[in-house]
Amino acid sequence: MSILIDEHTRVVVQGITGRDGSFHAARMLDYGTKIVAGVTPGKGGREIHGVPVFNGVAEAVEKTGADCSIVFVPARFAPSAVREAIAGGVRCIVCITEGIPVLDTIGLCHEARHHGVRLIGPNCPGLISPGKCEVGILPGQVHKPGTVGVVSRSGTLTYEVVLGLSRAGLGQSTCVGIGGDPVVGTMFVEILELFENDPGTTAVVIIGEIGGDAEEKAAEFIAAKMSKKVAAYICGCTAPPEKTMGHAGAIVSGGMGAFEAKIKALQNAGATVVEKPDEVARALTGSLGKHYDIGRRHELL
Amino acid sequence: MKLFEYEGRELFMRYGIVVPRGMTVTDADEAAQAVKLLGGAGVIKAQTLSGSRGKAGVVRMVHGADEARAAARALLSMTIAGCGVEKLLVEELLDIEQEAYLSLMVDRSIPGIRCIASALGGEDIERIALRSPSPVHSVALERGDGPEWEACSSMLDNALGPEMARKALSMAGCLYRLCIENDCLLAEINPLARTHDGSVVAADAKVTADDNALWRHEKLREFRDREETGADEAAARAAGLSFVALEGTIGCIVNGAGLAMATMDTIKLMGGEPANFLDVGGSSNPDKIMAALQILLRTTRIRVILINIFGGITRCDDIAEGILMARRRLAMTVPMVIRLIGTNEEAGRALLEGEGLKIVTDMTEAVNEAVVADRRFSGDMR
Numbered sequence: 001m002s003i004l005i006d007e008h009t010r011v012v013v014q015g016i017t018g019r020d021g022s023f024h025a026a027r028m029l030d031y032g033t034k035i036v037a038g039v040t041p042g043k044g045g046r047e048i049h050g051v052p053v054f055n056g057v058a059e060a061v062e063k064t065g066a067d068c069s070i071v072f073v074p075a076r077f078a079p080s081a082v083r084e085a086i087a088g089g090v091r092c093i094v095c096i097t098e099g100i101p102v103l104d105t106i107g108l109c110h111e112a113r114h115h116g117v118r119l120i121g122p123n124c125p126g127l128i129s130p131g132k133c134e135v136g137i138l139p140g141q142v143h144k145p146g147t148v149g150v151v152s153r154s155g156t157l158t159y160e161v162v163l164g165l166s167r168a169g170l171g172q173s174t175c176v177g178i179g180g181d182p183v184v185g186t187m188f189v190e191i192l193e194l195f196e197n198d199p200g201t202t203a204v205v206i207i208g209e210i211g212g213d214a215e216e217k218a219a220e221f222i223a224a225k226m227s228k229k230v231a232a233y234i235c236g237c238t239a240p241p242e243k244t245m246g247h248a249g250a251i252v253s254g255g256m257g258a259f260e261a262k263i264k265a266l267q268n269a270g271a272t273v274v275e276k277p278d279e280v281a282r283a284l285t286g287s288l289g290k291h292y293d294i295g296r297r298h299e300l301l
Numbered sequence: 302m303k304l305f306e307y308e309g310r311e312l313f314m315r316y317g318i319v320v321p322r323g324m325t326v327t328d329a330d331e332a333a334q335a336v337k338l339l340g341g342a343g344v345i346k347a348q349t350l351s352g353s354r355g356k357a358g359v360v361r362m363v364h365g366a367d368e369a370r371a372a373a374r375a376l377l378s379m380t381i382a383g384c385g386v387e388k389l390l391v392e393e394l395l396d397i398e399q400e401a402y403l404s405l406m407v408d409r410s411i412p413g414i415r416c417i418a419s420a421l422g423g424e425d426i427e428r429i430a431l432r433s434p435s436p437v438h439s440v441a442l443e444r445g446d447g448p449e450w451e452a453c454s455s456m457l458d459n460a461l462g463p464e465m466a467r468k469a470l471s472m473a474g475c476l477y478r479l480c481i482e483n484d485c486l487l488a489e490i491n492p493l494a495r496t497h498d499g500s501v502v503a504a505d506a507k508v509t510a511d512d513n514a515l516w517r518h519e520k521l522r523e524f525r526d527r528e529e530t531g532a533d534e535a536a537a538r539a540a541g542l543s544f545v546a547l548e549g550t551i552g553c554i555v556n557g558a559g560l561a562m563a564t565m566d567t568i569k570l571m572g573g574e575p576a577n578f579l580d581v582g583g584s585s586n587p588d589k590i591m592a593a594l595q596i597l598l599r600t601t602r603i604r605v606i607l608i609n610i611f612g613g614i615t616r617c618d619d620i621a622e623g624i625l626m627a628r629r630r631l632a633m634t635v636p637m638v639i640r641l642i643g644t645n646e647e648a649g650r651a652l653l654e655g656e657g658l659k660i661v662t663d664m665t666e667a668v669n670e671a672v673v674a675d676r677r678f679s680g681d682m683r
Binding site for chain 2: 163
């Protein structure tokens, strides 16, 4: 089992004729994802990688039964592309595009929620249910099928952690990159809830970073609702306050989003928090050693 | 993008928010002239982007032209958080009875805009907020409709008392329009000053605009052009890199912000000091790597450069080509530790190994090698 996407998911790629859209459509097809349609306004009627291209999402949904969209449209046009997908009738939208203004994203979140559509991202690497389906830009080869659920605000850092899991023989049910922007369609808590209810997931990994309170909210949920084992890695302990570390989301200001607060909240909730990406796997296999104490270690820094 | 106070003040005025009388000056004589125009007394504020200016001693009350000149000279010679002071804001001296607080900010958990108010404001607002019961009240403006503004009105009543609340409500309305129309993530008035004659004035202006929306705000782009940043930051921005300078000696080039922070953290945990945060972003072409190496190579304190790439949307062969291009064109004065893995890894590895460069595949191992190389260097120096 997996969450959000599986071998039955039918994907439409918005922006399939662009550089990134075309490249990653091909990679997803190679991975075995059922890409049934592409959309680029004005280029309907063509075919790319054997996939029919339509002018709009509604038409693509009607003709191909697509139920999930992935958006590779440039930032200035991405909000209207997402809106079109919401109206077009898909149940899940994965927005890869980075650089969308926050106020636009806020509008998209409300619209998606209002229509009961799941929005992942923007500015995210997408998601993968290894061996079944990938809707995103994650390197498929590092993921292995299994029962660990992974949720992250980051892209490449997720690959790093997943690589460690796969090398240790810990495959994944689904890996979800929720995105690095300050406002994203789906937060940690919603994904944690899906993992908690998924019989195919036995343990969960959270990869967070400084800034915001998503990790603290996740900790509240873990304490109240999670029965499954949780391991966490948080990055940004060396990041200076008030500076943007690339991710618009990773700004620490006024005590909010500070590193120590996140570590403590997650530890108090019963999660095992590790200090290096490659230790996540050992946290799940229980081979970290009983004297492992990240709290003390960080005080020394 | 953070705006300077005088820029935020300009925006405030455009939206009908009452600010103290004042003007921006760039030298001591202008400051003296400004104080004269303001009636012989004033407040001179160094324009810097770092917070807590009061605590940093960069806000001075002056009486008379001589004091103004002396204060201006002192402030203009200061360096605050690594940046020189280019401009001063000279404002009338307010007869302040109460320092309150009012702000609107994007709140990711709504998601929407949150209006925050407190009868107590000033430098210590963060600490004031922690008091119990907290004087800081807030309300979510998710849609900005009638019922929400009613809720905002009663929140302001509770926070500020009915008399001040009336004026603050109209200010909050102005700030709301300012945020929506200019894609601002924060518009903060601290202190929101109540004077003896009962008027309510924005005695400071802190505005942060959304970098991702600057393309649709010509006026804000002008502000950016005037913004002073270090040469390295400017070069990085021109090359499309995300860069923050730190104090250490191990230079980092990483793809992805999360992995870049994790790399910095791991360097520190293994006993080294990161010299910078540098994210080359996705789809990185060889030119970006070249630009990144150029910036790090002219930073003299850097003793080793760690390149940590996990290819996803980024292709390892692009990165390898950038490294080789830099090796041909730049004087590589410091050793490099290169970690490459992911998309087109084999092609990238072949390119680099063909030139005699060694590739590490494990991140912890790569960080360890960089830390060891850095130590060896400091040993040589001794």
